[in-house]
Amino acid sequence: MTRLQQLTKPLALVLILAMTSLTWGCTTTSTGASRGAGIGAGAGAVLGGIIGSQTGSWGKGALLGAVIGGAAGALIGDYMDAQAEEIDSQVDGATVERVGEGIRVVFDTGILFTTGSSTVTSTSRYNIQKLANIMNKYDDTNVVIEGHTDAEGSEAYNQRLSEQRAEAVASLLRAYGVAGNRLSPVGYGETRPVASNETASGRRLNRRVEVLIYANDDLKRQAETGELRM
Template structure:
């Protein structure tokens, strides 16, 4: 069963560094309308510390740069509907609305066998369902993050996280998601979301995150009033 969540934690201000050429969505603490009151500078400053606390740089970046106003509300509504579809249809994933984006988290133990980057047959089916939804909401870009626990060699963990992120990206592409929308990155053991001192914590750290955010065309549609949901 999936679990649709929303991030509401207030944070202090901190500068973030842009990754590649990604342009990120707006700080929205609950639903579609909350994006209306924030400015771009404040949102960008907020993003980095949220990401560092959550273990996900891209999650922080989604919360960082801001569109705001009516355009932010329209994008938020677009993402609300997409997140709800993922939550209903994709088993084994935790779905979280973050700012004007979506964070989908898969336990690596569900997607892969131990120490493997080969996606299981059951997970292939669920990723196919995710791909169908991504194709229905095609005005978004997608970052796939691979993460491991700290057991074993650090370099091996890094390589495994990269291979797993790439495996998910390649399968989504095979199911019709444009490669231009997809970016895969591995963080190895460097972005834990729980302690590595317990098995339950290590399990949480072994994960693949799929971060979905508005592309430039969706932003343009929202800003010009063309976007209708």
Template structure:
């Protein structure tokens, strides 16, 4: 991944999703019904950065279009089922439903050795399980984000985060996820979810996030009533 791609890809994703507002409140409970309710009222397109109640980051272009009505409920149900499978089958992952998307967080210490972007043999199976689920729910796009703590130089952390995101993307491709669904990006130390002043905080900041959201085909099926689960 080049330095230029590092800068432009997140911006491009946000522009594609035409960010019009921010949502402040990530919940892990079912979202099928809520997708219909607020979507019909708000309409439009939502994307970009979603903050938790504590002010932490939930990065990336995860929401896609808010369809509303019955279509929004269908997408919510599609995502609920997919999130439940990930939560059940993929060890070492924290799964969160965020509006019309899914946020999956892996502790980098689970996937990689310290300072390395080579995925551990023990973790390959979990990425394979995730790929299998993504392949069953194939009308989604996937952003893979690499994040580090602030130990070391900003440049080395940026490169490490990019390489880790790319490694996960490459492995998902190996297990059959189409390349055009995947957008790996590294944020280095720029988006912490906790303080880097403590070891526990640095531990949380060393992570890989997989953000899953509806593609245009899924939105079309939901709006037309063709989507069946």
């Protein structure tokens, strides 16, 4: 059975306060306007890294950096709540988190792949198919598929394996009908651990595939105009 978790509100408050401090002092002159726009555009990514390092997950930080907020954010949150509940109840072998206005789904690569392989096991193919079915139902989202490894072996090998595993999951999702323009597979090798590589249990946590689901522009527009209906 999977595990559905909800990010606590205090961290969301930290996000708001941090965003305020990052954008404080932006000028309105012709030169300052572009500088201010650059700070605003980069704030989400910066906050993603900050919060990611605090929460033990870069993916979680990235989702928090994309928070919209307000009434539109609440509507998107409801949309994501419903999707997360379906993933949690139907997709075995995954940990499901609702983070900000997005969803983080984490698969232990020991479940998806045999050691050193980037071929998804037959059992896991069925779970990826169930995930794809849910994504097709809630199709106003974009999806990042991240591959991660532990620090065993060379950095080059781990980087290549993480890329191959992310692409293998993305390829299956496409095969099961998820539009390719929604999917962004990326490999991070051993560079983004969520636990210590000094222990077997830590290395296992670091060997993972993260699926990050967040609102696309059309879903944001529907939420902002009040057109979004569940």
